[in-house]
Amino acid sequence: MKRILGALVLALVLAAPARAELKVTDDRGVTVTLPQSPRRIVSLLPSLTETVCELGECGRLVGVDRYSNYPASVLALPRVGGGIDPNIEAVVALKPDVVLMATSSRGAERLESLGVKVLAMEPRTAADVPRVMEKLGQLLQVPDAQRIWRAINAGVAAAAQSLPPAARGARVYFEVSRGPYAAGPGSFIGDVLQRLGARNIITPEMGPFPRINPEFVVKADPDLILIGDRNADGLEQRPGWAKLRAVREKRICVFDAAQSDVLVRPGPRMAEAARLLAGCLAAKAGK
Structure with missing residues (x-):
């Protein structure tokens, strides 16, 4: 009887399909192969x-970069440096199955040389966002990751519908960070602005997030300036900016740190970002 049972068990094992490897191709064009969906993940974006x-x-998630602060639960996780310059030793010590990071990060090659799997993805345009969400759904084996994008689309559409006609058509300048770096029309931020009826002073050929000469803004003379409070101090002292219509008429939307995080992250909170931008346009452009 034992021999028969043993033979049956062996037959069942041999008949069971082998667990398929999980393969995901990242934004570098690198195909990352994992034996199964990762259980330990470090995210650096x-x-x-x-x-x-x-x-x-x-x-x-077993570790995150120093800027990951939402949702609140991630605040309890170990911090492993910045996304661009992570603490390699701290990442390796967490024994991740995979590390999620930006394509612009300098840590990918070093981590891979130490045997750590890296998936590099960096959504910059509106088309990038659902594609990256789909990749993460594939990695995590979560069905219908596109539900997030559908919710974002619905939220942006609702924000656009809430705007009065007078708030549409404003020529806007959105400063992402010091440099200054601006959000161009091809960026995910620019796409939301366009859907809200705003006109971007940055032109498409300049790229999603170009570094610009401040004189460009002076010549363009936007109706409205959108900027984070980290960069807003001293706008009037920038050469020629005191003459800008937006500065003279105080048509400037200044976003605090928490709001700026929402606005510059191409993720699930993009509908919230649209509501923030719509509120700015209604308050300042609709005067």
């Missing part, structure tokens, strides 16, 4: 952190 959590898999 806030938008990727937020998407993992929105997909219901926050529990797989």
Whole structure:
């Protein structure tokens, strides 16, 4: 009897399909192969952190970069430096199955040389966002990751519908960070602005997030300036900016740190970003 049972068990094992490897191709064109969906993940980009959590898999995160601060649960996780310059030793010590990071990060090659799997993704345009969400859904084996993008689209559409006609058509300048770096029309921020009826002073050929000469803004003379409070001090002292219509008429929307995080992260909170931008346009452009 034992011999028969043993033979049956062996037959069942041999008949069971082999667990298929999981393969995901990142934004570098590198195909990352994993034996199964990762259980231990380090995320070094806030938008990727937020998407993992929105997909219901926050529990797989074992470490994040210093800027990942949403949802609140990730604040308890170990911090492993910046996304661009992570602490390699700290990342390796967490024994991740995979590390999620930006393509612009300098840590990918070093981590890979130490045997750590790296998936590099960096959404910059509106088309990038659902593509990256789909990749993360594939990695985490979460069905219908596109539900997040559908919710974002619905939220942006609702924000656009809430705007009065007088708030549409304003020529806007959105400063992302010091440099200054601006959000161009091809960026995910520029796409939301366009859907809200705003006109970007940055031209498409300048790229999604170009570094610009401040004189460019002076010549363009936007109707409205959108900027984070980290960069807003001293606008009038920038050469020629005191003469800008937006500065003279105080048509400037200044966003605090928490609001800026929402606005510059191409992730699940983009509908919230649209509502923030719509509020700015209604308050300042609709005067």
